[in-house]
Amino acid sequence: MPLETSARIVGALATRGYNADREAVTLLANADDPAGAIERALEAAPDDAIKLSAEHVEAALAESQARPDRPTAGTTADDSTTETTDPDSEGAANPTGPSPTTTTDATEFNPPVSTGTTPNTSVRSEADVPPETEGSADAAGPSNVAGSDAVESGRRATGSSTTGERPVDTSLHDLTVKGDMTGQSTGTGEYSDFVAVFRDRYERLNGQLRGRVNHRPTNTLSAMTGGSEAAIVGMVSDIRSTASGHWLVELEDTNGVYPCLVMKDRDTAEQVDELLHDEVIAVEGTLSDDNGDGDGILFVDDIYFPEIPRTYQPSTADREVSAALVSDIHVGSQEFMSDAWSRFADWLYTDEAERVEYLLIAGDMVEGVGVYPDQDEELDIVDIYDQYRAFSEFLKEVPGDMEVVMIPGNHDAVRLAEPQPGFDEELRAIMSAHDCRITSNPSTVTVEGVSVLMYHGVSLDEVIAELPDEKANYDEPHKAMSQLLKKRHVAPQFGGHTRLAPEEKDHLVIDEVPDVFHAGHVHKFGYGKYHNVLTINSGCWQAQTPFQESVNIDPDCAMAPIVDLDTLDLTIRKFA
Numbered sequence: 001m002p003l004e005t006s007a008r009i010v011g012a013l014a015t016r017g018y019n020a021d022r023e024a025v026t027l028l029a030n031a032d033d034p035a036g037a038i039e040r041a042l043e044a045a046p047d048d049a050i051k052l053s054a055e056h057v058e059a060a061l062a063e064s065q066a067r068p069d070r071p072t073a074g075t076t077a078d079d080s081t082t083e084t085t086d087p088d089s090e091g092a093a094n095p096t097g098p099s100p101t102t103t104t105d106a107t108e109f110n111p112p113v114s115t116g117t118t119p120n121t122s123v124r125s126e127a128d129v130p131p132e133t134e135g136s137a138d139a140a141g142p143s144n145v146a147g148s149d150a151v152e153s154g155r156r157a158t159g160s161s162t163t164g165e166r167p168v169d170t171s172l173h174d175l176t177v178k179g180d181m182t183g184q185s186t187g188t189g190e191y192s193d194f195v196a197v198f199r200d201r202y203e204r205l206n207g208q209l210r211g212r213v214n215h216r217p218t219n220t221l222s223a224m225t226g227g228s229e230a231a232i233v234g235m236v237s238d239i240r241s242t243a244s245g246h247w248l249v250e251l252e253d254t255n256g257v258y259p260c261l262v263m264k265d266r267d268t269a270e271q272v273d274e275l276l277h278d279e280v281i282a283v284e285g286t287l288s289d290d291n292g293d294g295d296g297i298l299f300v301d302d303i304y305f306p307e308i309p310r311t312y313q314p315s316t317a318d319r320e321v322s323a324a325l326v327s328d329i330h331v332g333s334q335e336f337m338s339d340a341w342s343r344f345a346d347w348l349y350t351d352e353a354e355r356v357e358y359l360l361i362a363g364d365m366v367e368g369v370g371v372y373p374d375q376d377e378e379l380d381i382v383d384i385y386d387q388y389r390a391f392s393e394f395l396k397e398v399p400g401d402m403e404v405v406m407i408p409g410n411h412d413a414v415r416l417a418e419p420q421p422g423f424d425e426e427l428r429a430i431m432s433a434h435d436c437r438i439t440s441n442p443s444t445v446t447v448e449g450v451s452v453l454m455y456h457g458v459s460l461d462e463v464i465a466e467l468p469d470e471k472a473n474y475d476e477p478h479k480a481m482s483q484l485l486k487k488r489h490v491a492p493q494f495g496g497h498t499r500l501a502p503e504e505k506d507h508l509v510i511d512e513v514p515d516v517f518h519a520g521h522v523h524k525f526g527y528g529k530y531h532n533v534l535t536i537n538s539g540c541w542q543a544q545t546p547f548q549e550s551v552n553i554d555p556d557c558a559m560a561p562i563v564d565l566d567t568l569d570l571t572i573r574k575f576a
Helices: 006-016 020-027 034-045 054-066 191-209 339-347 384-395 425-430 460-465 479-485 546-550
Strands: 175-178 229-241 247-252 257-262 280-287 298-304 321-325 356-362 403-407 442-449 451-455 518-519 525-530 532-539 558-564 569-574
Touching: 006 020, 006 525, 020 054, 020 298, 034 054, 054 384, 175 403, 191 229, 191 280, 229 257, 229 384, 247 280, 321 532, 339 384, 356 451, 356 518, 384 425, 403 442, 403 546, 460 479, 479 518, 532 558
Parallel strands: 257 298, 321 356, 356 403, 451 518, 518 532
Antiparallel strands: 175 442, 229 247, 229 280, 247 257, 280 298, 321 558, 442 451, 525 532, 558 569
């Protein structure tokens, strides 16, 4: 098959370790024999060249015309092997992880990962697959070489799409935001605010559990006959082990508290490991024989979480369009990877990225000031407003036709307590590039019919600290995210490390099942599927800082997950 597209030209060059500027790619694509033109252009290039220029290609084509008897050599991009991966298959949950594994609640899979040296792996048909390259091997512009300083001429300004560089019809864009609590904060810190937020949480999650058990209020259980079957929907107020090794879980509803005993030899004992204080669950079992004496207890047979239905089927877009999901950019840090970001922005101008029309950023645009001890020693920009001005300049490198959505994170200049409102007017004015959609943390963004729950992810630290490693850990952050989906709440435990603001409404409840769950914060990359919900933690754009080294954080940097909204297939792009 001839190399008729620029994307395939880029892929063929990448497999040989070369970049090319856009004009050179165009010349090669328009040649009568693109495969032969590639080989002749590489022969004409200097030995130390890593990037083909238009001059190299023009010289090679001119020589070819002068010597029409020259044989054609080389292979086309289609000579490389392309594997097809079933997105519903079970597999390793990170690009370099172990062999496929099977879990009870989550379906994990292997989306294609850019390597720059290995053939592309994709969930789409071979004819539609863009070549996979690392950021150092793309053909996007003058700042492609890994480790090089960003070249100013390689940065694009907002609105450059009007030059025709990307064939994007912005009239087709469809984006709505739900759950934005910016400007709606009602909490004053009074006792009544705390009562209101917990009552709202209980009532809404109780509504999701009510149809699964025939529950009774706690104040009516003591009047029931011992040995009766009973069920409770309640908020976990205490978890403790008994002298015999059983588990005593106290559940609280709006009427009182009732003790529930989980025997250590029952299958439900394993589920106790997943419980967090203040989450809402349902239990079903048998009342003790002395229940009528006022010292009753419920012996638990089953534990139910609000959960995502196993039969859930996500929505998809009606056209071929993709979204890039990134987080934790940390502009202002000495370790911000500006070169990698510029390579990402330049890649967005290539033919293989022409479907990427949305950019969703899940918090921590900047490094912030005073976030952790001695942070000032690790700052490249010490003024918080200057950090946002610098971030805005980097954002301008992204094509102007892209729709950009941003939520804040714990390093951003908003309140730390969740839910976090969107940025104030002064910061919005600074970050005016692209007319970004700025919303609160968390928020649900519906993009072309696909709902994306965006949450920065501070509570993941708490989930990972409280749960066993096999159920939540930093190397597989999507597992901790699956726990939040299971509990239908992005920050269930109150009073721990996660600061929560009391409001009349609990904005952290997951009322509707999302199609995609996107988070960041932990600076680790992971992805999987939980009951058909695609879960993605998108890593970061900040190399390891001295503080991170001191707490043993080894970040996953400069990765851009690309979600095809029409299929929910996932491709992982690496730019460092």
